[in-house]
Amino acid sequence: MASYIWKPIEPLxxxxxxxxxxxMHSLYDSWRAFKNRLQDSxxxxxxxxxxxxxxxxxxxxxILERLYDLDRGTTEALIATGFVEEIVSRSSTDIEPSRLxxxxxxxxxxxxxxxxxxxxxxxxxxxxxHELHVIITGHQETTIAIDQFGKxxxxxxxxxxxxxxxxxxxxxxxxxxxxxxxxxVESEMDNLLNWLNxxxxxxxxxxxxxxxxxxTQIHPYQDGNGRLARTLTTLVLLRAQxxxxxxxxxxxxxxxxxxxxxxxxxxxxxxxxxARLERSAILQALSIDADxxxxxxxxxxxAVIAGLAxxxxxxxxxxxxxxxxxxxxxxxxxSKARYSLQEAFTELKNVISGIAExxxxxxxxxxxxxxxHWYKYELIASANETGxxxxxxxxxxxxxxxxxxxxERLVFITSFHHIGRELSGIMEVTAFATxxxxxxxxxxxxxxxNFFVCSLEPFVITNKTNADDVIAAFTRWVDTxxxxxxxxxxxxx
Numbered sequence: 001m002a003s004y005i006w007k008p009i010e011p012l013x014x015x016x017x018x019x020x021x022x023x024m025h026s027l028y029d030s031w032r033a034f035k036n037r038l039q040d041s042x043x044x045x046x047x048x049x050x051x052x053x054x055x056x057x058x059x060x061x062x063i064l065e066r067l068y069d070l071d072r073g074t075t076e077a078l079i080a081t082g083f084v085e086e087i088v089s090r091s092s093t094d095i096e097p098s099r100l101x102x103x104x105x106x107x108x109x110x111x112x113x114x115x116x117x118x119x120x121x122x123x124x125x126x127x128x129x130h131e132l133h134v135i136i137t138g139h140q141e142t143t144i145a146i147d148q149f150g151k152x153x154x155x156x157x158x159x160x161x162x163x164x165x166x167x168x169x170x171x172x173x174x175x176x177x178x179x180x181x182x183x184x185v186e187s188e189m190d191n192l193l194n195w196l197n198x199x200x201x202x203x204x205x206x207x208x209x210x211x212x213x214x215x216t217q218i219h220p221y222q223d224g225n226g227r228l229a230r231t232l233t234t235l236v237l238l239r240a241q242x243x244x245x246x247x248x249x250x251x252x253x254x255x256x257x258x259x260x261x262x263x264x265x266x267x268x269x270x271x272x273x274x275a276r277l278e279r280s281a282i283l284q285a286l287s288i289d290a291d292x293x294x295x296x297x298x299x300x301x302x303a304v305i306a307g308l309a310x311x312x313x314x315x316x317x318x319x320x321x322x323x324x325x326x327x328x329x330x331x332x333x334x335s336k337a338r339y340s341l342q343e344a345f346t347e348l349k350n351v352i353s354g355i356a357e358x359x360x361x362x363x364x365x366x367x368x369x370x371x372x373h374w375y376k377y378e379l380i381a382s383a384n385e386t387g388x389x390x391x392x393x394x395x396x397x398x399x400x401x402x403x404x405x406x407x408e409r410l411v412f413i414t415s416f417h418h419i420g421r422e423l424s425g426i427m428e429v430t431a432f433a434t435x436x437x438x439x440x441x442x443x444x445x446x447x448x449x450n451f452f453v454c455s456l457e458p459f460v461i462t463n464k465t466n467a468d469d470v471i472a473a474f475t476r477w478v479d480t481x482x483x484x485x486x487x488x489x490x491x492x493x
Contacts, residue, residue: 004175004176004177004178004263005178006178006179006180006181006217008184008188008191009180009188009191009192009214009217009218010214011195012195012199012202012206012207012210013265015265015267016206016210016267016271017202017203017206019203019206019267019268019271019272021203021205021206021271021272021275024203024205024275024278024279025203028204028240028242031241031242031243031282032241035241050115050243050244052079052080053243053244053246053281054108054111054112054115054244055078055079055082055083055108056075056079056246057107057111057230057234057244057245057246058083058104058107058108058111059075059078059079059104060246060247060248060249061107061226061227061230061231061247062103062104062107062227063249064226064230064247064249064252064255065226065227067095067103068093068094068095068100068103069093069094070088070092070093070100071092071093071389071420072389073092073389073391073419073420073422073424074087074088074089074092074093074420076419076420076428077419077420077424077426078104080426080460083101083104083105083108084101085097085098085101087424088100088101089422091422092420092422099139102138102139103139103140106135106136106137106138106139107136107227107231109135109138110132110135110136110227110228110231111231111234111244113131113132113135114132114231114232114234114235114238115238117235118235118238118239124193124196124232124235125193126189126190126193129189129220129228129232130160130161131160132228132231132232133159133160133221133224133228134159134160136224136227136228136231137157137159137223137224138159140157140223140224141156141157142154142155142156142157143155143157143222143223144223145165145166145167145222155222157222157223157224158221158222161221162182162185162186162189162220162221163182163185163219163220163221163222164182164222165182165222166179166181166182167179167219167222167223167225179217179218179219180217180218180219180220185218185220188218188220189218189220192211192214192215192218196211196236204236204237204239204240204242205237205242205271205274205275205278206267206271207236207240208233208236208237208240208245208274209262209267209270209271209273209274210267211232211233211236212229212230212232212233212270212274213259213262213263213267213270215228215229215232216229216259217263230245230247233245233274237278242278242282243278243281243282244281245274245277245278245281246277246281247273247277251273251277254273255273257269258270258272258273320423322425322463323423323424323425323463324394324395324423324425324463325425325463325464326418326425326426326427326461326462326463326465327394327395327397327427328467329427329461329462329463329465329466329467330395330397330416330427330429330461331366331368331397332467333416333429333461333467333470333471333474334364334366334397334398334399334414334416335364336467336471336474336475337399337414337474337478338362338363338364338399338401340475340478340479341362341399341401341412341414341478341482342362342401344401344479344482344486345360345362345401345402345403346360348360348403348486349403352403352405355405356405356406357405358403358404358405359403359404360401360402360403361400361401361402362399362400362401362402363399363400363401364397364398364399364400365397365398365399365400366395366396366397366398366416367395367396367397368397372395372396372397373396374398374400375398375413375415376392376396378413378432378434378451379415379417379430379432381451382430382432382453389419389420390417390418390419391417391418391419391420391422391423392417394417394418394423395418396415396416396417396418397415397416397417398413398414398415398416399413399414400412400413401413403489407437407438407439408435408436408437408438408489408492409435409436409438410433410434410435410436410485410486410488410489411433411434411435411436412431412432412433412454412482412485413431413432413433413434414429414430414431414478414481415429415430415431415432416428416429416461417430425462425463425464426460426461426462426463427460427461427462428458428459428460428461429455429458429459429460429461429474429477430453430455430458430459431453431454431455431478431481431482431485432451432452432453432454432455433451433452433454433484433485433488433489434449434450434451434452435449435450435452435488435489435492436449436450437492452488454481454482454484454485455477455480455481455484459473459474459477
């Protein structure tokens with residue numbers, strides 16, 4: 001039963017600097033160039049995309065600390081629409097929805113202050129960190145302290161002030177993790193900030209991992225340190241013109257293990273985790289259809305706000321009937337998707353005809369076609385990767401488009417399905433594809449398949465969405481997803 005004994009924090013070492021993140025360096029440059037172009041051409045679209053990351057970080061950071069739990073469907077709805085209490089059902093979380101929203105708004109406000117500090121070139125000081133702590137713990141009045149005998153007792157939480165009592169937690173095996181004693185916090189924080197100011201030319205991912213770990217070693221406040229560490233990590237990354245880093249609930253074990261390895265002077269695992277998450281965020285940002293994102297968000301937000309006025313006082317059946325109006329929106333967009341795919345696959349067939357004979361097929365599917373059960377396996381597999389829950393007890397629709405030339409076939413699916421364990425009136429549209437290679441053997445023909453997701457971001461519709469209003473944005477979304485599939489198919493021909 002080994003305990004972790006506190007020791008003063010150390011600066012970035014030569015070994016830390018040698019952590020191999022070479023694959024990230026060109027990505028930094030590509031992202032910064034794209035970000036500059038995006039800000040020049042459409043500042044609002046970048047702000048909208050970034051806000052979604054901020055909301056996701058605001059949700060996930062509290063789940064990591066086990067302040068609350070929240071199901072995936074509601075998580076996605078809150079990220080898409082903003083922190084609106086009426087979206088949260090009592091069964092979707094383990095605390096009162098009103099308290100959940102208060103905590104989420106506190107965490108979002110702290111990140112917004114970080115963004116404001118970057119915009120105004122405000123230096124990171126202890127005063128700023130105190131201010132962030134006050135915001136993050138805005139709706140938390142008490143916490144737990146531990147006396148010299150290891151006994152826990154409840155105390156008032158000092159907001160914006162460094163701790164006055166030890167906060168050394170006991171692990172499940174009985175070992176103690178010793179953080180910085182209160183008497184040394186002030187000097188340790190001075191060292192942390194002074195060293196950070198010297199690392200402007202270092203790799204930002206390595207610096208962010210170093211800073212994150214050293215802050216958690218100090219654990220300067222009685223409570224809120226984990227949330228504050230992730231918020232400050234966002235500040236370090238934004239200063240380097242990168243994106244907020246979201247540590248998802250599913251990464252909790254990996255994240256804690258990486259911090260423990262850093263305790264043993266091995267920062268590599270934490271830096272690699274941060275690099276992977278930043279890479280994923282950058283690739284999504286590079287592929288975003290900015291205009292469609294803005295238009296979609298305005299529609300979704302307006303739909304939710306309009307829906308709230310009529311929600312109260314209705315009988316359950318009437319409420320469900322209204323929420324299921326989203327199915328009619330899906331059916332209208334399904335027709336548009338079929339038309340767009342018919343045009344695109346016909347064009348693709350004409351291009352391929354110069355080298356091979358090609359056959360195409362485009363058709364619709366769903367409850368009204370008797371085949372709504374198709375592609376459930378693929379959808380569940382892709383949903384598991386993104387942490388979403390697809391509600392197959394409600395209607396599911398899709399468009400299937402295929403093209404075959406010689407032994408290679410592309411199957412492209414656009415799927416419309418409900419999100420959330422309860423009927424919410426919100427559906428997402430996703431796109432995925434399968435590449436099939438037909439091979440002849442002595443006694444039969446075999447098929448090798450390669451499945452992949454084509455839509456980096458889903459298209460979201462609600463029961464209040466006017467299909468005519470979103471046709472243009474939806475068409476661009478389909479085109480972007482199809483381009484991913486066609487490129488993969490072209491590489492196979």
